[in-house]
Amino acid sequence: GESVGLHLPTLSVQEGDNSIINCAYSNSASDYFIWYKQESGKGPQFIIDIRSNMDKRQGQRVTVLLNKTVKHLSLQIAATQPGDSAVYFCAEILTDKLIFGTGTRLQVFP
Amino acid sequence: KAGVTQTPRYLIKTRGQQVTLSCSPISGHRSVSWYQQTPGQGLQFLFEYFSETQRNKGNFPGRFSGRQFSNSRSEMNVSTLELGDSALYLCASSLGDRGGETQYFGPGTRLLVL
Numbered sequence: 517g518e519s520v521g522l523h524l525p526t527l528s529v530q531e532g533d534n535s536i537i538n539c540a541y542s543n544s545a546s547d548y549f550i551w552y553k554q555e556s557g558k559g560p561q562f563i564i565d566i567r568s569n570m571d572k573r574q575g576q577r578v579t580v581l582l583n584k585t586v587k588h589l590s591l592q593i594a595a596t597q598p599g600d601s602a603v604y605f606c607a608e609i610l611t612d613k614l615i616f617g618t619g620t621r622l623q624v625f626p
Numbered sequence: 627k628a629g630v631t632q633t634p635r636y637l638i639k640t641r642g643q644q645v646t647l648s649c650s651p652i653s654g655h656r657s658v659s660w661y662q663q664t665p666g667q668g669l670q671f672l673f674e675y676f677s678e679t680q681r682n683k684g685n686f687p688g689r690f691s692g693r694q695f696s697n698s699r700s701e702m703n704v705s706t707l708e709l710g711d712s713a714l715y716l717c718a719s720s721l722g723d724r725g726g727e728t729q730y731f732g733p734g735t736r737l738l739v740l
Contacts, residue, residue: 523732550728559630559716605669611704613682614659614718614729616669 524603526621535593537620539606544587546608546615551580551591554619555602563591564606598624628653630719630732638738642706647735649717651698657681657722658700659729662690663714672715675700675720704737712739 529535541549552560566573566580566589573580579592589606601624606617608623631650639645650656657683660672671684675694694703698719704711714736718729 517721552731557733558732560716562728562730611682613671613674613684615671618668 520529521532524619524621526623528623529596530626531596531598531624531626534598535600535622536595537591537593537604537622539589539591539617539620541587541617542615543610544584546610548609549580549582549589549591550558550607550609550610550614551578552605552607552616553600553602554605555562593622594607596622596624598626607626630730632717632732632735634716634735635733636736636738638740639707640740641707643707643711645701645707645737647702647704647715647717647737649700649702649719649732651700651717651719652730655719655730656698657707657720657723657727657729658694658698659718659720660700660702661718662686663715663716663734664712669716670700706740709739712737 550565551563553563554589556558564575564578566582571582577594581590604623605616605619621625630670633648647724659674661669673692674682674688678694689705694700706721714734716731716734718731720729
């Protein structure tokens with residue numbers, strides 16, 4: 517069953533296309549950011565992280581970009597696959613607490 | 627390594643009852659954090675335990691409490707359950723040495739209060 521909100525912003529992409537999921541964070545003092553993926557009925561799964569002294573970090577098929585000037589974070593997924601369908605959360609570390617954004621639902625169509 | 631495990635996976639209670647949820651962290655992780663996830667409020671931080679002590683706390687009423695054992699396993703208790711406590715309760719573990727580290731989540735316990 518559903519484990520996250522019913523009114524999340526949704527990004528629909530075709531299989532094979534690139535996806536870009538955006539996130540605005542709240543505090544300029546945050547120095548560590550994480551992207552999580554949550555599939556229905558499961559807990560959030562770590563995807564990739566980035567420290568505030570970096571502006572880009574690449575993983576396998578994923579890239580995170582950090583723009584501290586406008587407090588913006590993005591997650592790029594290359595060659596999106598059906599298995600990428602999930603809710604994606606950004607999270608910032610602030611005073612040792614993990615603060616989550618509201619999430620974006622990614623739907624991948626064949 | 628085994629991941630974070632939570633028991634039970636599903637639970638149905640009635641208003642006024644109490645409930646205890648359990649979390650076993652990844653081996654070697656000493657920090658355990660608890661979150662409540664609901665459709666309306668998203669993921670909200672409840673508290674964090676490290677070395678059997680509560681290190682951080684969110685903005686939840688005193689009905690929500692927790693503890694951590696010497697083996698780093700943690701339990702969360704909710705007393706006098708209310709309908710609004712229906713949620714997915716997630717536990718996450720991290721090494722915990724310096725706080726603010728990557729946390730790894732369990733599958734959650736889905737609580738339904740009738």
